[in-house]
Amino acid sequence: MLFLAKYFRCDDFKAFCEDGRHTWHTDQSLNFRPRTVWLGHPEKREQRYPRNVINNQKYNFFTFLPGVLFNQFKYFFNLYFLLLACSQFVNELRLGALYTYWVPLGFVLIITIVREAVEEMRCFLRDKEVNSQIYSKLSTRGTVKVKSSGIQVGDLIIVEKTFFPDFYHKGSCFLRTDQLDGETDWKLRLPVACTQRLPTAADLLQIRSFVYAEEPNIDIHNFIGTFTREDGDPPVSESLSIENTLWASTVIASGTVVGVVIYTGKELRSVMNTSNPRHKIGLIDLEVNCLTKILFGALVVVSLVMVALQHFAGRWYLQIFRFLLLFSNIVPISLRVNLDMGKMVFSWMIKKDSKIPGTVVRASTIPEQLGRISYLLTDKTGTLTQNEMVFRRLHLGTVAYGMDSMDEVQSHVFSAYTQSQNGENASLYPPHDLQASRAPGASKVRKTISSRVHEAVKAIALVHNVTPVYESNGVTDQAEAEQHYEDTCRVYQASSPDEVSLVQWTESVGLTLVGRDQSSMQLRTPSGQILNFTILQAFPFTYESKRMGIIVRDESTGEITFYLKGADVVMAGIVQYNDWLEEECGNMAREGLRVLVVAKKSLTVEQYQDFEARYVQAKLSVHDRSLKVATVIESLEMEMELLCLTGVEDQLQADVRPTLEILRNAGIKVWMLTGDKLETATCTAKNAHLVTRNQDIHVFRPVTTRSEAHLELNAFRRKHDCALVISGDSLEVCLKYYEYEFMELACQCPAIVCCRCAPTQKAQIVRLLQERTGKLTCAVGDGGNDVSMIQEADCGVGVEGKEGKQASLAADFSITQFKHLGRLLMVHGRNSYKRSAALSQFVIHRSLCISTMQGHILSFFFSVPHRYSTIYTMFPVFSLVLDKDVKSEVAMLYPELYKDLLKGRPLSFKTFLIWVLISIYQGKRILWLFYPMVRNKLHSVSNSVELNINNFHFFFQGRPLSFKTFLIWVLISIYQAELLSLACYIASLVFLHEFIEEIFLIVTSCYLMNLTHVNKWNPPSYSKLTS
Secondary structure, three states: OEEEOOOOEOOEOOEOOOOOOOOOOOOOOOOOOOEEEEOOOHHHOOOOOOOOOOOOOOOOOOOHHHHHHHHHHOOHHHHHHHHHHHHOOOHHHOOOOOHHHHHHHHHHHHHHHHHHHHHHHHHHHHHHHHHOOEEEEEEOOEEEEEEHHHOOOOOEEEEOOOOEOOOOOOOOEEEEOHHHHOOOOEEEEOOEHHHOOOOOHHHHHOOOEEEEEOOOOOOOOOOOEEEEEOOOOOOEEEEEOHHHEOOOOEEEOEOOEEEEOOEOHHHOHHHHOOOOOOOOOOHHHHHHHHHHHHHHHHHHHHHHHHHHHOOOOOOHHHHHHHHHHHOHHHOOOHHHHHHHHHHHHHHHHHHOOOOOOOOEEOOOOOHHHHHOEEEEEEOOEOOOEEEEEEEEEEEOOOOEEOHHHHHHHHHHHHHHHHOOOOHHHHHOOOHHHHHHHHOOOHHHOOOOHHHHHHHHHHHHHHOOOOEEEEOOOOOOOHHHHHHHOOHHHEEEEOOOHHHHHHHHHHHHOOOEEEEEOOOEEEEEOOOOOEEEEEEEEEEOOOOOOOEEEEEEEEOOOOOEEEEEEEOHHHHOOOEOOOOOHHHHHHHHHHOOOEEEEEEEEEEOHHHHHHHHHHHHHHHOOOOOHHHHHHHHHHOOOOOEEEEEEEEEEEEEOOOHHHHHHHHHHOOOEEEEEOOOOHHHHHHHHHHOOOOOOOOEEEEOOOOOOHHHHHHHHHHHHOOOOEEEEEEHHHHHHHHHHOHHHHHHHHHOOOEEEEEOOOHHHHHHHHHHHHHHHOOEEEEEEOOHHHHHHHHHOOEEEEEOEOOEOHHHHHOOEEEOOOOHHHHHHHHHHHHHHHHHHHHHHHHHHHHHHHHHHHHHHHHHOOOOOOOOHHHHHHHHHHHHHHOOOOOHHHHHHOOHHHHHHHHOOOOOHHHHHHHHHHHHHHHHHHHHHHHHHHHHHOOOOOHHHHHHHHHHHHHHHOOOOOOOOOOHHHHHHHHHHHHHHHHHHHHHHHHOOOOOOOHHHHHHHHHHHHHOOOOOOOOOOOHHHHO
């Protein structure tokens, strides 16, 4: 939107909705064009604009079933079983009942279709709720109600305040953008000046005016446009910038605003910064799919060999297909069933873990992915930090004040304002420094500690963009609270949380900010006196300047003072020479504090008037405006008096440091991607120990051209074991010209910090890591700006925090605190992967044993076996989902155990080949031991042969030799599974007695003897950790 009068303008329309996720894919090749939008007249549009609707569904009514089936059968594993089941409709190829083929396949498909249908219905209901939201629109008929989906470009929309009452009496408002850029602080938005003079909002429809806006793009930090009123004399034209806009997915914090809609639908900034959710499939599923292809190749070879043994007699080509069906056990259909059921069990275990309460599994198909993460990409604000700033230190050069000595600062401030001398001047200076402060050489006079503390606190209380807001507390109404500056009703709003922490600290030591608008500021002293200051100029913080300043005039004395605060790297060249600034800044930074340098400069009236003339002239420039403005401001920033250093700490979430230490020891590289400023991100990385104390930090200089990027990359290449800090703009340039070189260097870094990242950049980094390294990635975030990254990663983890549930709803896994991530990966991820690998290989092992016996029988006796193995061997094999090689406490204590999984050793071609050899050996062994009992019956096509073979087969391998657990309750579960399978035998004796011969008594006796034996365990090499 675009700000119009105490109303504002919608460049992008759509108020924030917690459950609404914009997931259109932005095609950058679309031919977007600038536009001219007439206020209140959408019919005058010059081009067609997209509808303002939200659509997060992957399918529609007609594409749902075909789309789901395509996603299932595009993999060879599922396609093979589909063709196998379909072959049973051909009479010449039918080997048994249809249900033995279609029931397992149908079970898997029904579960998948139901899961997708539930998710699609949830998306549909959320989209319907968002698209049906009612808004007020100004029209010639007055104010009318319109649905969100009915809003068009050019409409004048009224947006009501969300939180606080209006407090800026000149049309401004505050905006919260946490769902767009991850920053929870408030942004000030200004109206179009010429519309403020209109009597009512309805008069906007009576004037002839239009907005010229740039083409839609993904840049959420900039906007270029103009507002023109043609019916004026002369016509009025006003430039527009980001300060006049309200993007989609943002919240109005104050006031009632009116805006003209400029962008809708897929042209919204929030939509263009969000990618389509992709269909995720686990890496173990892809590996099993690859093994299935190998097994199918073996199946074809065995079938050809069997036909060759018959010398290709008769209709040999038909026999090949029959043998393919007869040996179909080589590729077990029960593998998919067991894996899917195992994943459901793993997901249930995660949700029921009492040590990570509130954890939700939204993607039950990929829990084993958590056990193979190589790169973790995390947001900062709300994920690693609480976004609550606490003032920790004030440093004056010769003396420093910490949290335990703030009472001394308070006493200095109190004495400065309570001692009286010369009337009004007593409130401004301590009596013993009043004369010195006005002397021409005042800056050279050695001031007392009390005077220096007072000047530092006063500067901190003035140089900021904080605004106090008063609201009703149930006892005092808003108007009365604002009039009397009630402390209990006051709330501070600012564009940065550290600004608020500084103002709250000055309040705690006695100097309170009680009022502010665009042109004035009021401070209250400890004695209750109100100090009035006129704001002559304000220079906001920018990433390029790394500092902010303000010029104020003290109404009681008429003195004009320029206050400035900023990062030490830029302030060191601005303040007067000193020998302690660099050293103390380094010391405070090593403690994880965010350091700001505060300075001041007194101006005469003539000096300010000269500056103002040059400043206004620079702001009117059409070409190189920002450069000319910066040059004029820099003319004041010379030889400033250094007042103090401030140290602010961003409070971390609980146990962030030990969690990051666990992840680092587990071999996981952590990258922090944030939309916050470079200095803030760097301080947080140090404070959270993302960057260890013995590691250097290389700050990538801002680059805009290819040559600059080349030089900076060469400089970075010479660093070793060095963490990298880079901005989003520089990252974009590097990826444009040197994508391969940058990713190669970045992957070698122990840690990466990317600041000022747009949501699409976060997703792009995840995608590049996947493509360049082939490793699994996990993205963690808590805001709407993290949704693209979460959906692009192999595993997306959403944290439910202050920024709502948008990331949590879009994620595969949802947690309540960042510290739960350690247990989610180290315990549940590790167990899920190891169990899935063992289960898949053992199901294949079981089927290969059966196929080995079938091959011998078919080679010599031409018997036709049937499928009974799944029924009689499923439960003991499936009990592998309970296997646990080490206790969860040990897995958390030794995260190095996780590192071994990153190589994929539990499921590899080597382990697969070993299992194949074991299967062939055990199949022959079972057959040789069983052959003397039934050799007289193998010449008949008898179901009892297969039944008895599977009975004996079960006793030898029903209890997997791959168990590594030593826990009593797991052992009990294993024996319970065996007893359950025994119940299947007894049921077979009752209902299939005509097929059961006396041989089953021998087999059952062997089984009972087998139960008394102790399993030959195969403990891991690290089993000593359990002692």
